[in-house]
Amino acid sequence: MCAWKYKQVMPRITVEKLKLLEPKRITNLVGMSLNHISSELEKTSYRAEICELGTKELSSISLEEALLKNFIKTFEEIMEFSPKDVRLLLSALLMKFETNCVKALLRTKEANLSVEESMNYVIPAGRLSEARCRKILENSENIGDIIDSLSDTEYGPMLEKAFEVYLKDRIFYLLEIALDRYVYHRIWRATGNFWGLDKKIARTVIGLEIDSINVKTILRCKAMGITEPQIRRYLIQESKVFGERELEEAIRGSDIQSIMKSLLESSKRAMARDHRYIFTEIKESHITSLTILETLLDRGLVDTNLRIMKRYTPYFNIGLLLAFFNLKWFEVKNLRAILRGTEAGIPPDRVKKLLIL
Amino acid sequence: MSVELASVHPTRLELLRLKHRKSMADGIVDILKKEVDALTLTLFELIKKRSPLRDKMYATLREAFTLFVEAEMISGSKRIEEASLVAQRIDFKISEETEKGVLGLLFPVFQLVEETQISGLRFNPLDTPANLDKSSSKIKDALQSVVKFAEIEESVKILLDIIAVKKRQMNRLQFKILPELDTNIRYIELILEETERQDSIRVRVLQRKRKERALKHG
Numbered sequence: 325m326c327a328w329k330y331k332q333v334m335p336r337i338t339v340e341k342l343k344l345l346e347p348k349r350i351t352n353l354v355g356m357s358l359n360h361i362s363s364e365l366e367k368t369s370y371r372a373e374i375c376e377l378g379t380k381e382l383s384s385i386s387l388e389e390a391l392l393k394n395f396i397k398t399f400e401e402i403m404e405f406s407p408k409d410v411r412l413l414l415s416a417l418l419m420k421f422e423t424n425c426v427k428a429l430l431r432t433k434e435a436n437l438s439v440e441e442s443m444n445y446v447i448p449a450g451r452l453s454e455a456r457c458r459k460i461l462e463n464s465e466n467i468g469d470i471i472d473s474l475s476d477t478e479y480g481p482m483l484e485k486a487f488e489v490y491l492k493d494r495i496f497y498l499l500e501i502a503l504d505r506y507v508y509h510r511i512w513r514a515t516g517n518f519w520g521l522d523k524k525i526a527r528t529v530i531g532l533e534i535d536s537i538n539v540k541t542i543l544r545c546k547a548m549g550i551t552e553p554q555i556r557r558y559l560i561q562e563s564k565v566f567g568e569r570e571l572e573e574a575i576r577g578s579d580i581q582s583i584m585k586s587l588l589e590s591s592k593r594a595m596a597r598d599h600r601y602i603f604t605e606i607k608e609s610h611i612t613s614l615t616i617l618e619t620l621l622d623r624g625l626v627d628t629n630l631r632i633m634k635r636y637t638p639y640f641n642i643g644l645l646l647a648f649f650n651l652k653w654f655e656v657k658n659l660r661a662i663l664r665g666t667e668a669g670i671p672p673d674r675v676k677k678l679l680i681l
Numbered sequence: 682m683s684v685e686l687a688s689v690h691p692t693r694l695e696l697l698r699l700k701h702r703k704s705m706a707d708g709i710v711d712i713l714k715k716e717v718d719a720l721t722l723t724l725f726e727l728i729k730k731r732s733p734l735r736d737k738m739y740a741t742l743r744e745a746f747t748l749f750v751e752a753e754m755i756s757g758s759k760r761i762e763e764a765s766l767v768a769q770r771i772d773f774k775i776s777e778e779t780e781k782g783v784l785g786l787l788f789p790v791f792q793l794v795e796e797t798q799i800s801g802l803r804f805n806p807l808d809t810p811a812n813l814d815k816s817s818s819k820i821k822d823a824l825q826s827v828v829k830f831a832e833i834e835e836s837v838k839i840l841l842d843i844i845a846v847k848k849r850q851m852n853r854l855q856f857k858i859l860p861e862l863d864t865n866i867r868y869i870e871l872i873l874e875e876t877e878r879q880d881s882i883r884v885r886v887l888q889r890k891r892k893e894r895a896l897k898h899g
Contacts, residue, residue, distance in 0.1 A: 385758050392757075427808070428763055435766035445763050496767040497805035504807040541806045548802055548814060558806050614811035615751065661754035668750040678754055 329407035334639045336405055340398060341648050343369040345655055347681040353662050354679075355672040358382050361663060370394050384663040389447065391656045396421055396449050398652065402645070409517045410642060413526065416507070416514040417649070421449035423503045426479050429460060433467050434496060451477060467499075482506045498557075505560050508534055512562035522642045525632060527564055529646045532598055532628055535566045536621045542574050542583060543614055552576070565596040580612060598628045615678075622680045626654050654680045689865050691872035699869065703862040706854050713851040716784060717844060723783040724840045731833050738826035745819035752812040761813065768803045771821075772796040775828060782836075786843060791832040793825050 345368060353361050362382055366374050373390035396418075403414040425446055432442035439461045448454045460473040471487055474480040486502030512534070515526040538559050545555045552575050559571055566574070570590035577583035584607040591599035602624030611617055629647035638644045658679050665675035689695065753761045774794045779787040804813050 388757055388759070424760070431763045431767045437766070445759055447759075495769070495801070497802070497808075500805040501807055504805075537807055540811070544806050544811045544814065545802065547811070550801060554801060560807075614815075618755070618810055657755075660757055664750060664754045664758055668746075668753075670747065670750055670754070674747070674751075675754070678751060 329410075330639060330641075330645075333402060333405045333407070333410070333645065336402060337645055337648050338639075340369075340402070340652070341644070344648075344651055345659075350655070350658050350662070350679065350681065351676065353659070354665070354675050356666065358384065358387070358663065358666060361659075361666065362387060365659070369398075373397075384660075384667040387663050388660045391659055392421075392447055395652060395656050396447075399649065400450075402649075406645070409522075410645065412517055413511070413514040413642075415450070416511040418450045419507045419510060421447070422452050423479070423507050425449050425452045425457060426474065426483075426503060427500050429457060429470050430467050430499060431496075433461070433464060433470050478510075479503065479506075501558055508537075508560045508562055518642065521636065525636065525641055525643045526646065528596075528598060529629065529632065529643075529650065531563045531565055532602075532625060533650075534560050534563050535599065536602075536625060538563070538566060538571060539574070539583075539587060540618055540621060542571070543580060543617060546575075546577070546579075546583070547614060565591055565594045565599050570594075580617070581607070581610070598624075598631065601627070619678060619680060622654070622657075625650060626680055689868060691869045691876075693873065696866060696869045696873065699862055699866050703859065703866065706858050706862065710851055710854050710859075713847055713854070717847050717851065719783055720840055720844045720847065724837065724844065727833055727837050727840065731830070731837070734826060734830050734833060738823060738830050741819055741823040741826055745816050745823055748812045748816035748819060752810050752816060755810040755812065756808070761809065764804050764809050764813070769799050770797065771799060771803075773824065784843075786839065788836045788839060789832055791828045791835075793828045795821075 353364060356364070359382065362374055362377075365371070365387075370391060373394045374387070377386050377390055399414065399418060399421075403411055403418070406414055425448060428445040428447070429442070432445055439458060442461050443454075443458060446454070446457045448457060460470060464470045464473055468487065471480060471483045474483065482502065483499065486499050489502075490496065490499050511530055515523060515530050518526050541558050542555060545558065555575050561568060561571075566587065570587070573586045573590065574583050577586050584603055588600065588603040588607055591603055602621065605624070606617060606620050609620070611620065629650045632643045633647045636643045658681065661678050662675060664670075665672075665678070749761075756764075772795075774796050776792045776794050778790045778792070780790045782788040802814070803817060
């Protein structure tokens with residue numbers, strides 16, 4: 325481990341981390357009007373993006389866009405000051421936002437929306453700037469053309485393969501799943517560039533995120549009565565704790581409790597204590613609602629990030645950096661939930677239940 | 682109420698015919714009253730069913746909307762909107778049949794038919810929350826309630842129309858036909874009485890004249 329490489333990025337992360345909103349401050353926003361929330365956010369790190377909204381009509385969508393822009397901007401700023409191997413991981417993580425942009429392009433083209441209408445859904449990120457997205461939309465008549473336009477990026481060749489499957493099955497989300505699986509594969513591969521403690525931390529944090537997505541997918545598919553071979557097509561096969569065998573065991577579970585039991589045993593076998601904490605909590609709470617389970621899994625991720633910050637000496641490893649990004653992302657998600665909940669008139673109690681704090 | 686009496690033939694035969702018509706009209710009024718009672722009972726039964734169904738429909742719609750908003754809260758409004766742009770479409774059709782009900786009336790029976798059966802997921806499971814599936818299935822339940830509610834509303838409308846027609850018929854009989862018949866019967870009876878009186882006077886006059894002629898010749 326070379327701690328010296330973090331000399332530039334860690335002070336910035338520390339400053340940015342101080343700008344994160346405290347859980348109490350976030351909870352206090354629940355029940356406030358959009359105007360109140362917006363003026364409260366103007367006192368935080370989101371000030372520049374909120375002020376940019378200007379005379380635009382204040383809505384949860386415009387505010388959500390501002391929050392996402394802020395997140396991407398912070399991400400890119402930190403990435404600039406990161407050492408090379410960290411930058412590789414961060415650029416892989418940024419691909420998550422790029423794929424959202426690609427998905428928006430594909431979805432809007434599939435729905436035959438005009439370029440202007442389509443641009444409302446596109447949030448530019450990374451290499452996909454607003455001008456490039458507009459150009460792609462203008463020069464494409466169908467999703468095949470969009471895939472061709474993306475051939476200079478890694479998404480193009482990968483989507484070409486998925487497009488063949490899509491033409492056979494005519495199920496659009498198979499294209500999206502292929503994108504998601506590819507991005508997580510890239511992120512997982514990027515964690516392989518580290519060594520020592522950095523690798524351990526990165527694999528724990530990223531692995532837990534992937535496992536959490538897989539568990540959510542399995543539970544949801546089981547609830548919807550999807551067949552086992554189909555479930556396998558949706559899983560991301562990159563993890564050190566829940567490998568193919570463990571996921572197979574989980575898929576065979578008949579109900580939530582048996583799936584959780586199987587996953588808990590797998591995490592015990594792999595001696596993955598962070599996984600064990602999360603699945604023990606879920607198993608002991610005897611939950612049957614998928615929404616609550618999804619929230620608990622996300623809370624588990626936040627808790628793990630906070631634990632990692634305490635467990636390892638800060639400033640000298642990647643733990644603080646990954647924890648910061650995850651905490652910032654969940655902050656954006658919480659604010660988004662509050663904004664939409666407020667706008668739709670959802671009772672504060674119900675909004676609070678969905679917050680990941 | 683003015684009654685046209687000029688066309689009435691003041692004969693005994695006409696009187697008998699009118700009396701027969703009156704007793705028939707009374708019978709029809711009785712039958713109509715019973716029919717309206719039966720229809721009103723059915724109407725109340727339908728209205729009793731309508732309230733809980735409407736409450737159920739609104740509750741399901743509210744729940745579906747809340748779940749949808751929660752999905753938006755978790756994944757973002759735009760993302761959910763985007764996902765719905767390419768979600769597999771479910772086409773519905775409403776089949777309409779009829780069923781015999783009270784007094785042999787034909788009531789509609791609506792059935793919601795799902796034309797496209799989706800075996801897998803409708804949305805990307807890696808990108809959208811479970812609430813979206815729940816919301817989608819709740820909306821399907823709500824659609825069933827909406828169709829059942831429409832069926833009851835249509836039946837109520839049919840019943841109200843029939844009751845209104847029956848009431849109009851009853852009113853016409855009670856307040857127009859029957860009074861007319863009564864007036865005509867009374868008129869004929871009066872005419873017949875008058876004719877009888879005139880006949881008896883004529884007989885008496887003739888008898889008197891006959892007596893006077895007999896006295897003269899005698």
